[in-house]
Amino acid sequence: MKKFDISILTAAVLLTGLAVIGVSQAKDSAAAHAGTVATVGNSTISQTALYEQMKKETGTKVLTDLIAIELCKQEAAAQGIKVTEQEIDAKINPIKEKLKTPEKFQEYLQERNLDEKGLRERFGMLLLRDKLFDKAYPVTEEQIKEYYEKNKDKLEQTLEEARPQIKEKLQDRNRRKHADEWLEQMKKKYNVQIMDPILVEKEAK
Incomplete structure (x- = not known):
């Protein structure tokens, strides 16, 4: 793949x-x-x-x-991992607030060929993905402290003040680092098979 x-x-x-x-x-x-x-x-x-x-x-x-x-x-x-409507709202509401008017929000949706339901589905899937990755590859306290020591001059905050920001950065890094590994594991677990001859040929290249 x-x-x-x-x-x-x-x-x-x-x-x-x-x-x-x-x-x-x-x-x-x-x-x-x-x-x-x-x-x-x-x-x-x-x-x-x-x-x-x-x-x-x-x-x-x-x-x-x-x-x-x-x-x-x-x-x-x-x-048993789920995403709540409130979690999706927490992603979409800031977009609405930034755009200020319903008309601007509709323009935002149209530019992406989406309606609000489609946008909610997209954010729901992204949040679901992140929860799976964060559970499979959790950020450790050691990682947080190591990152802080390397970047504390730039952060200009105490460790506790910078912790949420650091954790978010490390979560994103973990997701990118382990994305292919996770996908390969899941493909084996769920026995993914490509049936289309053209795609099988392209996959082999």
Whole structure:
């Protein structure tokens, strides 16, 4: 599997597009005109052609994200890890406050091809991922003290004052450092298998 991008869901819009194309393709295979996405003179470009090209160009990255998302969901369910609506609110409310008006917030959503439900789902998944990683690779007191000793001149705070900031930085570092390791462990645990011949070939390269 290609390198796991710690910023899971950055391809969320593309994922949705591929899913829609796949569903439409299956439903409309008997009606070629219904599967046309563009016409060029007397020629047509089909959903199948679009899907196959997208799969060749970005399929491995998208598949990695899809697998990572599903692994997060299944492992969180197995461990009883959940994200509350209040935790999601704590991420979204600052965005609303910064943008100041509902109209600006809607513009923010439109720029990302999302509605508020989609944004909440995205933050929910990111929070779920972080909880899984932080549990698998917790920040230790030794790490916090070591970081503080190396950076106390820049921090200009006592250890206790700087602790929350340091812990957050170290959590982010742990997530990035162990992302691929965690994904490989989960792939083995949940017996991930790639079935599409094109993606299997790309994966082997």
